[in-house]
Amino acid sequence: xxxxxxxxxxxxxxxGCGPGRLxxxxxxxxxxxxxxxxxxxxxxxxxxxxxxxxxxxxxxxIVANFEESSLFNQWKGNLISSFLSNALIV
Ligand SMILES: C[S@@+](CC[C@H](N)C(=O)[O-])C[C@H]1O[C@@H](n2cnc3c(N)ncnc32)[C@H](O)[C@@H]1O
Numbered sequence: 001x002x003x004x005x006x007x008x009x010x011x012x013x014x015x016g017c018g019p020g021r022l023x024x025x026x027x028x029x030x031x032x033x034x035x036x037x038x039x040x041x042x043x044x045x046x047x048x049x050x051x052x053x054x055x056x057x058x059x060x061x062i063v064a065n066f067e068e069s070s071l072f073n074q075w076k077g078n079l080i081s082s083f084l085s086n087a088l089i090v
Contacts, residue, residue, distance in 0.1 A: 014039040020050025040064040
């Protein structure tokens with residue numbers, strides 16, 4: 001499967017990355033022109049696990065709640081090409 005949008009460098013946001021297994025083993029290989037993945041999860045323990053179990057130089061694991069609008073100011077100036085969501089947002 002390929003989700004890449006072409007030859008352009010891509011910055012991806014993975015929402016609800018949990019312990020990072022899918023981020024590293026599934027999402028990352030889908031983007032051959034990947035610049036960076038911002039992988040976020042609202043639960044700090046998940047991000048700690050992800051950093052420990054599935055580190056990668058192109059993946060930045062961040063504790064963040066997708067529902068907080070201030071979150072996006074952190075990425076001001078970064079082009080987010082795609083959002084991949086595993087989170088249940090109610
Ligand atoms: C079903 S798990 C999926 C974990 C991982 N993506 C996987 O497939 O193995 C959903 C994850 O979304 C996170 N989550 C739920 N609501 C969130 C929100 N509003 N912002 C960020 N993460 C959230 C949870 O903490 C949980 O780790």
